[in-house]
Amino acid sequence: MISTHLPPLYIGEWLNTPSSDFNAFASGRVVLLHAFQMLCPGCVYHSLPQLKSVAEAYSPEQVSVVGLHSVFEHHAAMSSTSLKAFISEMGITYPIGIDLPGHGAIPQTMAHYQMRGTPSLLIFDASANLRFHHFGRLSDMQLSAMLGQALWCDESAELAISGSTGCSL
Amino acid sequence: MISTHLPPLYIGEWLNTPSSDFNAFASGRVVLLHAFQMLCPGCVYHSLPQLKSVAEAYSPEQVSVVGLHSVFEHHAAMSSTSLKAFISEMGITYPIGIDLPGHGAIPQTMAHYQMRGTPSLLIFDASANLRFHHFGRLSDMQLSAMLGQALWCDESAELAISGSTGCSL
Amino acid sequence: MISTHLPPLYIGEWLNTPSSDFNAFASGRVVLLHAFQMLCPGCVYHSLPQLKSVAEAYSPEQVSVVGLHSVFEHHAAMSSTSLKAFISEMGITYPIGIDLPGHGAIPQTMAHYQMRGTPSLLIFDASANLRFHHFGRLSDMQLSAMLGQALWCDESAELAISGSTGCSL
Amino acid sequence: MISTHLPPLYIGEWLNTPSSDFNAFASGRVVLLHAFQMLCPGCVYHSLPQLKSVAEAYSPEQVSVVGLHSVFEHHAAMSSTSLKAFISEMGITYPIGIDLPGHGAIPQTMAHYQMRGTPSLLIFDASANLRFHHFGRLSDMQLSAMLGQALWCDESAELAISGSTGCSL
Numbered sequence: 001m002i003s004t005h006l007p008p009l010y011i012g013e014w015l016n017t018p019s020s021d022f023n024a025f026a027s028g029r030v031v032l033l034h035a036f037q038m039l040c041p042g043c044v045y046h047s048l049p050q051l052k053s054v055a056e057a058y059s060p061e062q063v064s065v066v067g068l069h070s071v072f073e074h075h076a077a078m079s080s081t082s083l084k085a086f087i088s089e090m091g092i093t094y095p096i097g098i099d100l101p102g103h104g105a106i107p108q109t110m111a112h113y114q115m116r117g118t119p120s121l122l123i124f125d126a127s128a129n130l131r132f133h134h135f136g137r138l139s140d141m142q143l144s145a146m147l148g149q150a151l152w153c154d155e156s157a158e159l160a161i162s163g164s165t166g167c168s169l
Numbered sequence: 170m171i172s173t174h175l176p177p178l179y180i181g182e183w184l185n186t187p188s189s190d191f192n193a194f195a196s197g198r199v200v201l202l203h204a205f206q207m208l209c210p211g212c213v214y215h216s217l218p219q220l221k222s223v224a225e226a227y228s229p230e231q232v233s234v235v236g237l238h239s240v241f242e243h244h245a246a247m248s249s250t251s252l253k254a255f256i257s258e259m260g261i262t263y264p265i266g267i268d269l270p271g272h273g274a275i276p277q278t279m280a281h282y283q284m285r286g287t288p289s290l291l292i293f294d295a296s297a298n299l300r301f302h303h304f305g306r307l308s309d310m311q312l313s314a315m316l317g318q319a320l321w322c323d324e325s326a327e328l329a330i331s332g333s334t335g336c337s338l
Numbered sequence: 339m340i341s342t343h344l345p346p347l348y349i350g351e352w353l354n355t356p357s358s359d360f361n362a363f364a365s366g367r368v369v370l371l372h373a374f375q376m377l378c379p380g381c382v383y384h385s386l387p388q389l390k391s392v393a394e395a396y397s398p399e400q401v402s403v404v405g406l407h408s409v410f411e412h413h414a415a416m417s418s419t420s421l422k423a424f425i426s427e428m429g430i431t432y433p434i435g436i437d438l439p440g441h442g443a444i445p446q447t448m449a450h451y452q453m454r455g456t457p458s459l460l461i462f463d464a465s466a467n468l469r470f471h472h473f474g475r476l477s478d479m480q481l482s483a484m485l486g487q488a489l490w491c492d493e494s495a496e497l498a499i500s501g502s503t504g505c506s507l
Numbered sequence: 508m509i510s511t512h513l514p515p516l517y518i519g520e521w522l523n524t525p526s527s528d529f530n531a532f533a534s535g536r537v538v539l540l541h542a543f544q545m546l547c548p549g550c551v552y553h554s555l556p557q558l559k560s561v562a563e564a565y566s567p568e569q570v571s572v573v574g575l576h577s578v579f580e581h582h583a584a585m586s587s588t589s590l591k592a593f594i595s596e597m598g599i600t601y602p603i604g605i606d607l608p609g610h611g612a613i614p615q616t617m618a619h620y621q622m623r624g625t626p627s628l629l630i631f632d633a634s635a636n637l638r639f640h641h642f643g644r645l646s647d648m649q650l651s652a653m654l655g656q657a658l659w660c661d662e663s664a665e666l667a668i669s670g671s672t673g674c675s676l
Contacts, residue, residue, distance in 0.1 A: 388648075391646055391647070391648040392648060394646060394648065394649070395646060395648035395649040395651075395652045396648075396652060477560055477563060477564060477647065478560075478646065478647035478648045478651065479557075479560040479561060479563065479564035479565075479647045479648075479650070479651045480563070480564040480651075481648070481651075482564075482647065482648045482649075482650075482651030482652050482655065483564045483565060483651050483654070483655055485652070485655065486651065486652055486654070486655015486656060486658065486659060487655060487659060489655065489659075489660075490655060490656060490658075490659035490660035490674060491658075491659035505659060
C-alpha cells in the first residue's frame with residue numbers, strides 16, 4: 001500500500017461535496033465510481049436504487065460511492081441545472097462529478113476510461129488500483145461480491161493463492 | 170488453516186446428495202448453511218430466491234450452499250414426503266439435510282446452534298470457522314458482503330488490522 | 339338476473355368457512371375461484387400475493403375470493419394436514435375447498451371445468467355466469483380488468499353493444 | 508351519451524401527437540390523464556411503469572392514456588428540451604401535453620383541476636365525465652378497478668342501483 005493516489009477524473013464541477021479533490025475525499029478506501037446519465041433508464045431504474053443498497057451494507061469508511069455524470073447524448077437536456085434538480089429530487093447525497101465535455105459527444109473521463117456507455121461501474125481498491133470495470137447491469141449479489149473482493153482480497157494475493165478460496169470471482 | 174473440519178450437523182436424512190458426510194462435500198470452501206422450513210413465508214418468499222442469486226454470483230468452489238430443514242412447528246405438515254415434493258417443484262438442487270428431531274419441538278441442529286427461528290443463516294469460512302449467524306432477512310447486498318468477508322478476509326487478520334479497510338462490516 | 343345459482347363444486351372439505359354451501363357464502367357477488375396447489379411455484383409466488391391485492395381493491399361484497407385446492411400431482415405431499423398449516427402460515431383467510439379426488443390423478447372439480455393446471459382462475463358474475471377461465475399468470479392490471487367487466491358489464495350488453503366501450507377486453 | 512366533449516386542458520405544446528385537439532384524439536373513450544413531472548420520483552418509479560401495464564391490459568380503443576407535464580417546481584430543470592429527451596429515452600409513445608405556465612409556480616391545467624401534486628390521475632369516461640381524481644400512488648389492481656368502473660359502469664346507473672354489485676368501489 002505504497003501509494004493510494006487515485007487516477008485523475010476530468011471534472012467540470014463537483015456537486016454534494018465542498019472539495020474538488022477526488023483523492024482528498026475518496027482515497028484510502030474502496031471507491032465505487034458510478035458513471036451515469038440522469039435520463040438513462042438503466043441508471044434510473046437499476047443502478048441508482050442499487051447504490052442505496054450499497055450504503056446500507058457497507059460503511060462510508062469501507063466503500064466510498066462517487067457519481068460521475070457522463071453525458072454523451074441529449075447534452076442540452078441534461079444540463080447541470082437539470083442534474084442539480086434530479087439529485088435533489090432523488091435524494092442523492094454522495095459526491096457527483098460532472099464529466100468534462102470533450103471534443104465530440106463523449107466527455108473526457110468517459111473517453112479516458114474507454115467506457116462503453118451508461119451505467120458503467122469502476123471499482124478501485126484502497127491502494128487505488130482499478131479492480132473492476134463493468135458496463136451495464138449487475139445483480140446486487142454480483143456487485144457486492146466485487147466490492148468484497150476489492151475490500152478484502154489483496155491484489156498481490158491473487159498471484160500467490162491458487163484454489164477455490166483464492167481472490168477471483 | 171490447520172483444520173478444515175466443519176462442526177457436526179445432526180441430520181436424519183440427506184437429500185440432493187449421494188454422500189451423508191457434510192464435511193466430504195462442503196469443507197474447504199465457504200459454506201452457506203440455510204436453516205428453513207418449507208412452510209415458512211420468509212423462507213419461501215425471501216431466502217430461497219436469494220440463494221439462487223448466490224449461485225449466480227459465486228461459483229460452487231467458492232460458496233457451498235447447503236439447506237437445513239429445521240422444523241419446529243407443524244411437524245406433521247412438513248414431513249420428508251412433503252419436503253421432497255417441495256424441493257422438486259421449487260427446483261432446488263443443492264444438498265438439504267433434514268434436521269434430526271429432538272426431545273421437544275426443536276430439532277437437534279437447531280438446538281445445538283441456538284437458532285432463534287427460520288430463516289437462519291450460518292456462514293463458515295474455508296477453515297471451518299463459524300463467521301456469521303443471522304436470524305431473519307438480509308438484503309442481497311448484505312449477504313454478499315458477509316460471503317465476501319468469509320471468502321477473502323482472514324479471521325486472523327481481524328486482530329492485526331485496524332482501520333477502514335479492515336475485516337469487519 | 340333470474341337465477342344466481344352457482345354451478346357445483348366437488349369439495350371434500352371446506353376450510354376457513356363454517357358453511358359447506360358454496361352458494362350460501364358466494365352467490366350474488368362476483369366470485370373469483372382460484373384453483374391452486376400449495377407446492378405449485380406459480381401459485382405461491384404469483385397468484386397468492388395477487389389475491390391479497392384483490393382484497394385491497396375490491397370489497398368482499400363486490401368480489402368473493404374462494405380457493406380451490408386441486409391437487410393433481412404429489413398427492414401425499416399436499417395432504418389436508420399440510421394444507422392447513424400452509425393456510426395458517428400464509429395468513430389466508432378466505433374460504434378454501436379441497437377438490438374431491440377423482441378416479442385418476444385429477445380431482446373432480448378440476449376435471450369438471452377441464453382446467454389445464456394450476457394456477458387457474460374462474461370468474462363468475464353476480465348472476466352466476468362463468469365469465470372468464472384462465473390458466474397461468476395474469477398481471478394485476480389484467481385480472482382487475484376481468485373483475486371489472488364481470489362486476490359492471492352486463493353479459494347481455496355484450497350482444498347489443500359494439501364499439502370501443504363495449505363489454506369486451 | 509349526448510355529449511362527449513372533454514373539458515379543456517391548458518396546453519402550451521403537444522408531444523407525440525400531430526393534433527393539438529385533445530378532444531379529437533381522446534373523446535369517446537375512457538381517458539386516463541396522468542399529470543407528472545419528469546423529475547418526480549413517484550412518477551418515474553411508480554406511475555410511468557404502471558401506465559405500460561395499462562396498455563397491456565386495455566386496448567387504445569378502450570382507454571386513451573394521455574400525459575400532462577405539470578411542472579410546479581424546478582421549472583428550469585424540466586424544460587421542453589429536457590422533457591423531449593426524457594420521453595425518447597423512456598420510450599413513451601402516448602400523447603403528452605405540456606401544461607401552460609400560470610402566474611405563479613402552478614401551471615394552468617394543474618390549477619384548474621386543483622391538483623395537489625404529482626403524480627395525479629384523472630379518469631374521464633366515454634361521455635366525458637370526470638369519474639376519478641387521485642393524487643399519489645395506486646396499486647395496479649386499484650387503478651384497473653377505476654378504469655373498469657369508468658368503462659363499464661354507467662354513471663346514471665349509480666343512482667338506480669343499490670347493493671353489492673352497484674357501481675361504486
